[in-house]
Amino acid sequence: MYRKEKEWLTESVLDAAEEVLGPFRGHITHLETATPLTQERYTLSTGGTPFGMAQWGATGARPDTATLIEGLHIAGANTRYGNGITGSAVSGIACAGQILGRRLMHEVHSGSVLGDPALLPERGPDWDPLTVSRGLSPRGLA
Incomplete structure (x- = not known):
């Protein structure tokens, strides 16, 4: 369900952008959409923390x-x-x-x-960047 919603969101953003800018999808070489759930998944942060620490002084x-x-x-x-x-x-x-x-x-x-694009993993329909970024681990998470 999440991936379908994320795909719908991505397509909606692209549709809106192409209404303003004209067709450009054929020129896209990499496309990935991040949501608040993406932020939480990769950084384990929630509740507005993608904005960094609240106070750093001036x-x-x-x-x-x-x-x-x-x-x-x-x-x-x-x-x-x-x-x-x-x-x-x-x-x-x-x-x-x-x-x-x-x-x-x-x-x-x-x-x-x-980087060397030839070193990037294949992206099949079940490709999961989080799993790939973890590599091999003692817990068996490949």
């Missing part, structure tokens, strides 16, 4: 990914890169860029592909 005071401790970096929804899954992902790219001394966000925005 406006704009969320920390960057570098810390005062040499070699210690942080990434996630509580950094200056924003909240939720997108903010966490962007903070991860920014953090990796700081560690590597590269402008990875610039590279990504310029069209660079930083």
Whole structure:
């Protein structure tokens, strides 16, 4: 039931976007929809926590990914890169860029592909990103 509703939501958003922007579905190379349940499933957070910690002091005071401790970096929804899954992902790219001394966000925005698409798993009808991301585990969750 959840996957059907998520698929309906995805199609509805695409339909609305194409009404405004014109046809573009043929140009989509990756499509994934996140819902509040997606947030809870991947981060085990609920009740508004995708927005990060409520207080960090003054406006704009969320920390960057570098810390005062040499070699210690942080990434996630509580950094200056924003909240939720997108903010966490962007903070991860920014953090990796700081560690590597590269402008990875610039590279990504310029069209660079930083991973090897050939290493991605097949996506059959029962493909589950959470299961795939866990890999092999002692609990038998493949």
